[in-house]
Amino acid sequence: MDRPDVPSGSTAPQGSRDHPTFQEVYPGFPEPQFEPLTFTRRSPDETLARARAFYEEMQTRRTTRHFSRDAVPREVIEWAVLSAGTAPSGAHRQPWRFVAVQDPDLKARIREAVEAEEYRTYTARMTDEWRSALAALGTDYVKEHLTDAPWVVVVFREKYGLRNDGTTYKNYYTVESVSMAVGLFLAAIHHAGLTTLTHTPNPMGYLSELLGRPRNEEPLIVMPVGYPAPDAHVPKLSRKPLAEIFQVDLGPSGQ
Template sequence: MSPDAPTFAEVYPGHPEPQVEPLQFRRLGAEETLARAEAFYHEMNARRTTRHFSRDAVPQQVIEWAVRTAGTAPSGAHRQPWRFVAVQDPALKERLRAAVEAEEYKTYTQRMPEEWRAALAPLGTDYVKEHLTDAPWVIVVFREKYGLDADGARTKNYYTVESAAIAVGLLIAALHHAGLVTLTHTPNPMGFLAELLGRPQNEEALMVLSVGYPAANATVPKLGRKPLEQIFQVDLGHPAGPHIDPQASPPRTGG
């Protein structure tokens, strides 16, 4: 196999070549590209997480379009290992809240170390999760640990946590763009969610999102975001560069 330009047949012997199609892309001018990047930042910088939701209804179609957006996320081997279970039934939301609060009570009263408690103190969170019943929608995101074919045999999925997490980010952005607020929540442990929502054994809960309009009296913690210079670097590698053994295996990638 050529190390510089191996052929498809060399890399994937016995497999048919992939089907491709032209990329649908319109290149923008530099000024418009910059303007769009800045405008989207300002839109997303206005996004805040709140625990206070209005009970006003949100059309299901809005949720569906946001989930479609989430489903455009890249994923390992294009397995799309995510499932979005949306709950609007009040009785089911009550059961969901009761189960979550039972676990959260244990966390706040028994499991939470002081370091974690100190980190949460500026946010003022507690084990009472009224947002799960106030918000018109609760979306539980599951990662598909492995696939199941028509005969029930397992098929391997790749980078499921990373893939589903990217999809969640797109979902939050889409919901904010639609004019809604969200609250992300990760009860620990989360195994009860699959049972409560009747999910198959190959799925594992990753995130719970309350979704809706903010309450008229909604508040948010007075916090700031890290400035760009604390989260962004350019060309700051080691002057000598990394030592690369030409005989070593190639780096692990998820693409």
């Protein structure tokens, strides 16, 4: 009996339901090119030690709103963006764009626009529940970190691709892909000895105009980057313990 997904009389090589051939899944497309995986397998003890060491480094990461104005070399930002660019992405479309701003006048314009929207949020849009959630952090609509920090990095997601002739093509899982890249950027910045703040003003379409971005890009997050100020402080908070964020082989009932 012919397989239902293979035309009768086809001479293409046939795989199994568990192992279809490339041409069965992608008829008419050229075969992809592969290369050997470069990977260093480590002993279980070393693997555990490295996992623990990375956690111990990352658990010191904190978000502060108090930045030094000391300069940070552009190369540091570039290396952090390259690290972010190692993130996986839907269909490997890499739909992230990191726009780094150091010009004081442009940072001031970004701050002015952000504060205008944040003022509306804190004074008119914010629900009581939202205000209650933020009270422990003590945030407000004044965003001096946007002009104090030597760099402001705005991350855009490419909603869809643009060809040279103006036609478009679809990107996949863009929010998820860019979010993973942002996570790696945070880790890279912390590993470099700097600090950052994740800021998501809403709405923030004005950032596209301020930064001259094309119509297919949408701002997702704003991150000032630099050294913490000498008097920097952070809210006294705790992170959830492992038992609250992790489970192994538990079914729906949790038994």
